[in-house]
Amino acid sequence: MELDKLVEKYAEGDLKIDIGCGTRKRPGWIGCDFIGSPDVLMDLRTTWPFRDNTVGTIYSHHVLEHFQASDLIHIFSEAWRVLEPDGCLIAVVPHGHSDLAVGDPQHLFRWLEWTPKRFCSQIYDKSQMGQGLNFKPWIVEEVVAEPHKDFASYSKEAFFFAKQHFTNAFNHLAFVMRKVDEGTHNSD
Numbered sequence: 360m361e362l363d364k365l366v367e368k369y370a371e372g373d374l375k376i377d378i379g380c381g382t383r384k385r386p387g388w389i390g391c392d393f394i395g396s397p398d399v400l401m402d403l404r405t406t407w408p409f410r411d412n413t414v415g416t417i418y419s420h421h422v423l424e425h426f427q428a429s430d431l432i433h434i435f436s437e438a439w440r441v442l443e444p445d446g447c448l449i450a451v452v453p454h455g456h457s458d459l460a461v462g463d464p465q466h467l468f469r470w471l472e473w474t475p476k477r478f479c480s481q482i483y484d485k486s487q488m489g490q491g492l493n494f495k496p497w498i499v500e501e502v503v504a505e506p507h508k509d510f511a512s513y514s515k516e517a518f519f520f521a522k523q524h525f526t527n528a529f530n531h532l533a534f535v536m537r538k539v540d541e542g543t544h545n546s547d
Contacts, residue, residue, distance in 0.1 A: 362451060362533060365503065369447045369535050372415010378403060378438075379422030388418060404430050409441040417442065419450040424466045431468060432493060435478045439495035442538040447500070450475075450536075454504055454529035456522070475499045475534045496539040505531040 366385075377388040380397055384390030390397040391407075401408055403426070417438050423431065438448050453459030455469035476482055480494035507527045510518055522528040 365501070365533055365535065366418065366449055369449055369500065370416045370418075372443055372446060374409075374414045375416045375418065376409070376414055377418045377420075379419055379425075383420070385418055385420075403434050403437070407437045407441055411440055412443050414441045415443055415446055417446070417448045419448070421451060421453065423450055424452045424460060424468050424470060427467050431478065435497075436493045436495055439497065439538050444538065444540060446538050448497075448536045448538075449533070451531055451533045454532045457507070457527050457529055457531075459530060461526075470532050472502050472504055472532065475502060475536055478536075496541055497536040498539050500535040500537050502532070502534045504529045505533070 375385075375388045376391050376399075377385040378391045380388075380390035380392050380395075382395050384397065389399060391399045391401050391403075393400060393402045399408060403422075423434070426434065435448075442448070452470040453463075453466065455461075455471045455474070460466055460469050475497075476499050478494060479497045479499065481496060482494075506513075506518065507530050510521050510525075510528050513521060518528070
C-alpha cells in the first residue's frame, strides 16, 4: 500500500493530528495518545481537547481496531466535530480477513471494505435503523485493501478466488472519510 501517497493526496489544513500515535507519531503532525509521551495526552473515548471545526486532517494507523463499536461511534463523532468543513479522516487498520485482525486478542473490531460506510449517518437515515445513535454525515472518499505479499502477483481472477477462500489474502485496509456538512448532506 502506498500509504504516503494516500496521505499526501488527502492531508490538508494547518492542524493535522495523529490519533493513537503511541511512539510512532507521523512527522510534522500533532501526536495524540494516552500512552508514551505524545504532544497531546488524551483518551480517544473521551471529549477531544480540540475546538469544533479546527482540525484539517486526522490520521490513525492501526488504532481503530482496538475499540468496541460503541467507542467507535464516539470516536467518529468526535472526529467529525473537530474536523474543519470538508476535513478528512485517514485510517489504516488490519483487514478483517487477515491474521492481523483475528490473531491479536487486543483487536476488538474487524474492518472490511464496506465497514467505513456503516459509520455514515446517510446509511441509517435511509433505513431508519440507526435511530438514537450519534452517527454523523461522512463521505467515504477512498478504500484501499492491500493484498498480502503472497497474493500480490495473482491475476485478477486468481485473486478473486483467493480472497473468497483464504484468510490472509489481504493485510491492511486504508480508508479516507470526508466530513460533510450536517445541514446539506444528501441521503442518496
